[in-house]
Each structure stands twice: as C-alpha cells, then as structure tokens.
Amino acid sequence: MSGVVYALLGAALAVILAGIGSAIGVGIAGQAAAGVVTEDPSKFAKVLIMQLLPGTQGIYGLLVGFITLSKIGLLGGGLLELTKGEGLLVLCACLPIGLVGLISAYYQGKTSAAAIGIVAKKPEQFGKAMLFPAMVETYAILALLVSILAVTNLPF
Amino acid sequence: MAVLQMQKVSICALKKDRKAILEKIQSLGIMEISKFETEEEGLQTVNTQEERNSFERNAALAETALNILQEYVPEKVSMFASLEGKNLIEKSQYIETTKQEKEILNTAANLVKLNKQISECRANVQKMENQIESLLPWINLDIPVNFQGTKSTTVLIGSISGIMTLEEIYGLILEQAPEVSGVDIFVLSSERDAMYLAVLCLKKDAAHVEEVLRQNGFAKPAQSMSKIPAQEKEELQQKIVALQQEAEECQKEICSYASDREKLKLISDYFRARAEKYDVLGQIPQSKQTFFLNGYVPAKSLNVLEKALNENFVLSLESADVPEDEEMPVLLSNNGFSESVEGVLESYGLPKRGEVDPTTVMSFFYVFLFGLMLSDAAYGLIMFLGCFFILKKFPRMEQSMKKAIKMFMYCGISTLIWGILFGGYFGDAIDVVARTFFHVEVPEGGLVKALWFVPLNDPMRMLMYSMAFGVIHLFTGLGMKGYMLLKEKKIMDFFCDVVLWYVFLIGLILMLLPSPIFASISQIPPETFPAFVGGAGKVLTIVGALGLLFMSGRANKNFGLRLALGAYDLYNVTGWLSDVLSYSRLLALGLATGVIASVINQMGSMVGDGIFGAIVFILVFIIGHAMNMAINILGAYVHTNRLQFVEFFGKFYEGGGKPFNPFKLNMKYVDIKEE
Numbered sequence: 015m016s017g018v019v020y021a022l023l024g025a026a027l028a029v030i031l032a033g034i035g036s037a038i039g040v041g042i043a044g045q046a047a048a049g050v051v052t053e054d055p056s057k058f059a060k061v062l063i064m065q066l067l068p069g070t071q072g073i074y075g076l077l078v079g080f081i082t083l084s085k086i087g088l089l090g091g092g093l094l095e096l097t098k099g100e101g102l103l104v105l106c107a108c109l110p111i112g113l114v115g116l117i118s119a120y121y122q123g124k125t126s127a128a129a130i131g132i133v134a135k136k137p138e139q140f141g142k143a144m145l146f147p148a149m150v151e152t153y154a155i156l157a158l159l160v161s162i163l164a165v166t167n168l169p170f
Numbered sequence: 171m172a173v174l175q176m177q178k179v180s181i182c183a184l185k186k187d188r189k190a191i192l193e194k195i196q197s198l199g200i201m202e203i204s205k206f207e208t209e210e211e212g213l214q215t216v217n218t219q220e221e222r223n224s225f226e227r228n229a230a231l232a233e234t235a236l237n238i239l240q241e242y243v244p245e246k247v248s249m250f251a252s253l254e255g256k257n258l259i260e261k262s263q264y265i266e267t268t269k270q271e272k273e274i275l276n277t278a279a280n281l282v283k284l285n286k287q288i289s290e291c292r293a294n295v296q297k298m299e300n301q302i303e304s305l306l307p308w309i310n311l312d313i314p315v316n317f318q319g320t321k322s323t324t325v326l327i328g329s330i331s332g333i334m335t336l337e338e339i340y341g342l343i344l345e346q347a348p349e350v351s352g353v354d355i356f357v358l359s360s361e362r363d364a365m366y367l368a369v370l371c372l373k374k375d376a377a378h379v380e381e382v383l384r385q386n387g388f389a390k391p392a393q394s395m396s397k398i399p400a401q402e403k404e405e406l407q408q409k410i411v412a413l414q415q416e417a418e419e420c421q422k423e424i425c426s427y428a429s430d431r432e433k434l435k436l437i438s439d440y441f442r443a444r445a446e447k448y449d450v451l452g453q454i455p456q457s458k459q460t461f462f463l464n465g466y467v468p469a470k471s472l473n474v475l476e477k478a479l480n481e482n483f484v485l486s487l488e489s490a491d492v493p494e495d496e497e498m499p500v501l502l503s504n505n506g507f508s509e510s511v512e513g514v515l516e517s518y519g520l521p522k523r524g525e526v527d528p529t530t531v532m533s534f535f536y537v538f539l540f541g542l543m544l545s546d547a548a549y550g551l552i553m554f555l556g557c558f559f560i561l562k563k564f565p566r567m568e569q570s571m572k573k574a575i576k577m578f579m580y581c582g583i584s585t586l587i588w589g590i591l592f593g594g595y596f597g598d599a600i601d602v603v604a605r606t607f608f609h610v611e612v613p614e615g616g617l618v619k620a621l622w623f624v625p626l627n628d629p630m631r632m633l634m635y636s637m638a639f640g641v642i643h644l645f646t647g648l649g650m651k652g653y654m655l656l657k658e659k660k661i662m663d664f665f666c667d668v669v670l671w672y673v674f675l676i677g678l679i680l681m682l683l684p685s686p687i688f689a690s691i692s693q694i695p696p697e698t699f700p701a702f703v704g705g706a707g708k709v710l711t712i713v714g715a716l717g718l719l720f721m722s723g724r725a726n727k728n729f730g731l732r733l734a735l736g737a738y739d740l741y742n743v744t745g746w747l748s749d750v751l752s753y754s755r756l757l758a759l760g761l762a763t764g765v766i767a768s769v770i771n772q773m774g775s776m777v778g779d780g781i782f783g784a785i786v787f788i789l790v791f792i793i794g795h796a797m798n799m800a801i802n803i804l805g806a807y808v809h810t811n812r813l814q815f816v817e818f819f820g821k822f823y824e825g826g827g828k829p830f831n832p833f834k835l836n837m838k839y840v841d842i843k844e845e
Binding site: 063066067069070073074076077080081089138139140141142144145148149151152155156158159162163166167 | 514516517518626629630633751752754755757758759761762765766768769772801804805808809811812815816
C-alpha cells in the first residue's frame with residue numbers, strides 16, 4: 015500500500031505547489047490591476063486579462079494531479095496496488111509542474127504587474143505587454159509537458 | 171495581402187477657399203495632412219491657437235455639462251453599449267444643431283452654474299450642521315450664551331473638563347473661595363470628558379468664583395451667541411431646509427435639461443472637429459492669395475479626392491508616388507477573412523516601408539493554431555454562435571471591435587473542427603451523462619468516437635504533430651523572408667540566408683527520422699523509412715552547414731572573421747530547436763481544456779442519478795464549463811499571439827510602420843450619414 019501514499023503525495027504536491035504559485039502570482043498582478051482601475055475603470059478588461067495570466071500554473075497543477083489520480087485508479091474505484099518504488103516514480107513525475115509551477119507563477123505575477131504598468135500608460139501596446147508574462151509561462155508549459163508524458167507513460 | 175499604395179499629394183488653392191477646402195477634406199476623411207518642415211520665403215503660417223483654444227473650451231464645456239447630466243439623470247446604457255457603435259444621424263440634423271450652437275452652449279453654461287449652486291448649497295448645509303452639532307451641549311440653556319447677568323447677579327457659562335458631581339463642584343468653591351456667599355450651579359449636559367455648566371452668583375463674588383472654576387479647567391464657549399441655543403438651532407434648521415429645497419430645485423432644473431443631451435453631444439463633437447480643423451489651418455503655409463497643403467492619400471481614393479475638390483474649387487492638385495526613402499503611412503487592405511486579424515498585427519506593429527504585409531499568411535495560421543489549442547467542439551460552436559449573433563445584432567459596431575469579434579468567430583469554427591477531430595464535446599460530457607443518467611455501458615473510446623485520435627490517450631503522437639505544425643509554421647516564416655529578399659532582388663541574400671537554412675534544417679530533420687530517439691517518441695520503427703533518407707539527410711546537413719559556415723559572414727573581408735561569424739550563425743540552430751519545442755504548448759493547452767472539462771463533468775456526476783443529481787449536474791456543468799471556456803479562450807488567445815509574434819515574426823518581420831491617420835471628423839458620439 016505504501017506506494018499509493020507516495021503516488022498521492024505526488025498528485026497533492028503538483029496541485030499544492032502550482033496552486034500556491036498561481037495564488038501568489040495572481041495576487042501580485044491583482045494589486046497592480048486594482049491600482050490601475052482606481053485611476054481608469056475603462057481599462058478593467060485589459061488588466062483583468064493580465065491578472066489572469068499567472069493563474070494557469072494552478073490549472074496545470076490540477077491537470078497533472080487529475081491525470082495522476084486517474085492513473086493510480088483513485089477515481090475509478092479500482093485503486094492500484096503500487097510498490098514503494100512505483101509510488102516514488104509517480105511522485106517524481108509530478109515534481110516538474112509542482113516546482114516549476116510554483117516559481118514560474120511567482121515571477122509571472124511580477125512580470126504581469128509590470129505589464130499592467132504598460133497598459134496603464136500605453137493601452138495601445140496591449141499586445142506587446144501581454145507577451146512578457148507569456149514568455150515566463152513557456153517554462154511552466156515545458157514542465158507540464160514532461161509531467162504529463164511521464165505520468166501517462168509510466169509502465170503500470 | 172497588401173499595404174495600400176499611397177500617393178503624395180500637394181494642393182495649391184486660393185486662400186479664400188481654405189476653410190471650405192479643409193472642411194471638404196475633413197468630411198471625406200481620406201487624406202493624411204503632413205506638416206511642412208522647411209520654411210520658404212513669402213510663405214507663412216497663421217497662428218490659430220486662440221480660435222483653437224476657444225473651440226476646445228466650448229467642447230470641454232459641453233463635456234462638463236454632459237457629465238453633470240449623467241450624474242443627475244443617468245442615461246440608461248445597456249450592457250452591450252460598447253458594441254452598438256455610435257448613433258447614425260442625418261447630415262441635415264447635424265447642421266441644424268450646429269446652427270443653434272449659442273443656445274446649446276448657454277444650456278451647458280446654465281447646467282454648470284446650477285451644478286455649482288448645488289454644491290454651494292451642500293457646503294452651506296454642511297457648515298450649518300456643524301454649527302448645530304456644537305450647539306447641542308448648550309441646548310438646555312434657556313438664556314443666550316453671551317448673557318451677562320442681572321443687576322446684581324452674574325451668570326458664568328462654560329465647560330469644565332473632567333467629570334465631577336455637583337457636590338464636588340460646590341465643595342471646590344466652598345473650599346477655595348470661602349468668602350463667596352452663594353452660588354447656584356446648573357449642569358446643562360455632560361459628555362464623556364466634559365461638563366457644561368451655568369453658574370449663577372452675586373456680582374461681587376463673580377471674580378472669585380470664576381477664578382476657582384478656571385483653576386479647575388473651566389472655559390467659556392468658543393462662540394458666543396446672542397440667542398437662546400434652542401432658538402438658534404431652530405433657525406439653523408429652517409435655513410438648512412431652505413437650502414435643501416434650493417438644491418432640489420436646481421436638481422429639478424438640471425433634470426429638465428435631460429432632453430438636450432443629444433444636442434450637447436453633437437455640439438461637443440462639432441467643436442472638437444472645428445478645433446482640429448483650426449489645428450491644421452495653423453500648420454499650412456500661406457502666401458498673400460494662396461495656400462499650400464501636402465499629404466498622403468491612398469492611391470485608389472485619389473480620384474475621389476480630385477473629383478470632390480475640382481468640382482467645387484479652383485485649385486491645382488498634384489500627385490506623385492511616395493519617394494523610396496520616405497516613410498509612408500500604412501493602411502492595410504485584406505480580404506474579409508484575413509482582415510479580422512489586422513488588430514493582432516497592429517498590436518505588434520504595422521509593416522515598415524518595404525516589408526510585406528503578413529496578415530493573410532498569419533490569419534490562416536492564427537485560426538488553425540487557436541482551434542488546436544482550444545480543441546473542443548462544443549466550446550467552438552458556442553464561440554462561433556455567440557460571435558455570429560453579436561455581429562448580426564450590432565452591425566454598426568466600431569471597426570476594430572468588429573474585426574476582433576470576427577476573428578473569434580473564425581477561431582470558433584476552427585475550434586469546432588479540431589474538437590470533432592479529437593472527440594471533445596464539453597470534454598467527455600456525452601459519456602458521463604450517458605453513464606450516470608442513462609446507465610449506458612460506455613465503450614472504449616467513448617460513444618462519439620474521435621475522428622482522428624484522442625490526444626490524452628496518445629500524448630506522444632500529439633506532441634509529434636504539434637512540433638510538425640511548428641516546423642511548417644516556422645518554415646513559412648522563413649519562406650516569407652525569402653519572398654521579401656527576392657522582391658528586393660537580393661538573390662545572394664536569398665540563397666545564403668534562406669535556401670541554405672532550408673537545406674540545413676531539412677537535412678537535420680531527415681537525419682532525425684530514422685533515429686532511435688524519434689522512434690521512441692513516435693512509435694514508428696526506423697525501418698519504415700527507406701535507407702536513403704538518413705543518407706540524404708546527412709548530405710543535406712553537411713552541405714547546408716558548410717554553406718552557412720562560409721557564407722553567413724560574407725559581408726566581412728577578413729576570412730577568419732567571416733568563418734567565425736558563419737560559425738556563430740550556425741549556432742542559431744539552437745534557436746530553431748527552442749522555437750520548435752515552443753509548439754509543444756499546442757499539446758499542453760489542448761490537454762488542459764479537455765482534462766479540466768472532464769474534471770467538471772466528473773464533479774457534476776458525483777451526486778449520481780435522480781432529479782437532485784440532475785440539478786447538481788446542470789449547475790456544476792454550466793458554471794464549470796463557462797469558467798473553463800473563459801480561461802482557455804484567454805490561454806489560447808495569449809499563446810497563439812505568442813507563437814505568431816515570437817516564433818513566426820521572429821523569422822522575418824520587424825514592424826514599426828506609421829499608421830495612416832487621415833484628417834477626418836473625429837466624432838466621439840455620433841456618425842454622420844454622408845449623402
């Protein structure tokens with residue numbers, strides 16, 4: 015049974031770490047966004063989009079968590095008997111999105127806040143401003159990819 | 171796919187016609203006026219700053235009046251107001267209104283005056299309320315606060331800090347001024363840390379009593395009133411009522427102007443347009459009898475301008491191609507499908523002089539990639555229907571908004587198609603509903619089979635295709651660069667910077683195909699490829715690499731340096747690798763939509779069968795999928811933009827062109843119907 019504990023820990027870490035990161039990131043960007051809206055309420059939609067950008071890591075964490083849960087059979091009802099080694103494999107597979115999600119969402123939040131500054135002063139540069147936070151997100155996507163590939167290709 | 175060709179136009183006409191001509195050009199809205207930079211003898215510009223200021227002041231006055239109206243009589247605006255576009259009015263109505271400019275401005279001034287009156291009233295009310303507040307402690311006093319006393323008695327009125335009983339105060343006076351014969355103390359009111367007293371004593375004792383009280387913190391009131399507090403309060407309250415009534419009347423009067431709102435809007439637009447006209451008027455050089463006007467006109471609109479001006483005025487109009495070295499204002503012209511992504515291009519930057527307009531090529535990839543990232547048939551259908559409905563319902567929407575919504579409509583169609591290919595309909599909603607509520611045994615692969623394959627079950631395959639799409643996108647970008655170089659007849663550059671890269675990269679890909687790495691990713695055994703693939707790959711790679719090594723630094727005479735630059739350029743292959751890997755987001759975002767949708771369906775179905783279960787399912791379904799759709803449309807939008815801007819444009823496009831900014835009626839509130 016002990017393997018399942020590790021596997022579940024992996025799923026939990028993916029959701030927890032990436033979720034924390036996104037919460038922090040969205041929080042940072044939200045403060046900047048609120049500041050802009052006090053000055054100019056018409057920019058609400060634009061800054062809201064910017065604020066949401068660091069929120070995706072949490073979703074990626076959820077994604078990996080969910081795939082992991084269904085992989086170990088926790089959702090279907092047929093929980094797999096995993097050895098300790100197998101459980102640790104699942105845990106390792108979950109780590110990329112957990113850790114990268116945490117840190118990238120934090121920095122994406124900061125970048126979003128800066129991009130919100132661009133929108134505040136030059137709203138017509140919205141397209142360019144959006145690119146900077148999207149650059150940070152690339153690395154969360156790469157981590158997500160490795161996590162998904164690892165979890166789905168585990169040999170059980 | 172084109173940047174519209176511009177013509178440089180110079181007009182020379184009689185000075186007496188200048189206002190009429192400018193008005194005509196302004197109403198046509200097809201000419202960008204350029205500033206004269208060189209000064210010529212005999213020509214001078216007229217200072218119109220004063221007129222401009224006065225028009226701008228009038229526009230601002232109308233604006234202020236509108237704001238006041240909005241405050242007291244808010245205009246009902248629907249949620250979709252921003253989609254509806256500006257009101258269309260007849261030209262005759264516009265002219266009619268502008269004739270009444272004096273009266274309308276009077277109305278505006280009146281509104282401002284009334285508003286000022288209301289704020290004065292409110293300030294006064296506030297002041298009086300403060301006065302009443304300070305009267306309250308004395309309200310039990312039935313003599314005026316500044317009452318001195320009778321013939322032989324004195325009244326001392328004031329407050330004392332700290333709380334004491336009446337006996338304690340009497341005791342204090344007895345103790346510290348034993349010679350006082352008699353004193354009578356009334357407590358008017360007491361607060362947490364102060365008491366308000368009226369002390370009655372004989373005139374001869376007054377000094378002693380006051381001395382004792384003062385030592386214990388007695389102070390006379392700050393304001394002395396000659397009226398009895400209660401009476402004073404009554405009067406103040408009456409004044410407040412009167413002021414409030416006045417404010418209300420002003421408010422009513424403001425409300426009665428509500429019907430003038432449209433006129434105020436028109437007049438505000440009118441004065442802004444005039445201010446702009448005078449701005450241009452102040453820039454054009456004039457001689458004694460004539461004036462000159464330079465600018466740019468799109469070549470296809472040139473005859474419209476010529477006809478309109480020649481019909482009405484005596485003037486000379488010359489047009490010529492814009493010289494090679496001069497920056498030309500950019501106006502894009504694309505077909506109905508491709509113009510929808512012009513907004514995306516504009517947010518990156520319009521094409522510079524000499525650059526190709528990438529809109530058409532981009533539009534296909536944009537819609538293709540967007541759909542691939544969202545890839546859910548139901549979401550796509552909702553997007554398409556929603557945008558289609560908005561486009562039909564609000565035909566007079568602002569142009570840029572219309573383009574954006576049209577873009578999302580096309581993206582919706584693409585999402586629908588990809589959804590059918592990948593078998594996503596609200597994720598796995600069909601299977602979940604069938605299993606939970608109809609107890610149908612769901613076969614492997616779902617009730618509605620994916621037309622192609624399910625990415626979640628076969629992520630490696632999807633990853634491979636994502637990268638393949640990426641390679642096609644990037645190669646197209648490189649091809650665009652080649653096209654631009656050929657157009658400029660730079661054959662050598664075309665061969666070295668484009669063809670050699672193609673050779674090198676295709677060689678690398680061919681080498682990769684039969685390798686074990688590719689086999690492990692794609693599950694395609696290396697034997698599938700004929701043996702010559704790997705060999706040809708090697709040859710192409712070596713030829714390409716050598717070519718790049720020797721040719722990239724060709725601008726340099728020094729052979730060593732040339733080789734070093736070539737080697738550095740070869741190093742760019744890592745850039746290509748990271749660009750291709752970047753397309754793995756196509757897989758990640760596609761999976762994100764599908765998996766979160768299934769999580770929502772699963773959550774909804776947890777309560778199980780029955781009425782209650784169905785209600786919970788429907789609630790979770792609606793809220794969950796609405797959120798999932800919103801967040802994934804945002805994701806798809808952001809990342810499609812990124813793939814276009816960073817990966818695709820990185821290969822060939824710089825941007826930085828100046829947008830075409832014609833001299834026109836810049837209306838904020840209305841559009842005028844042209845006859």
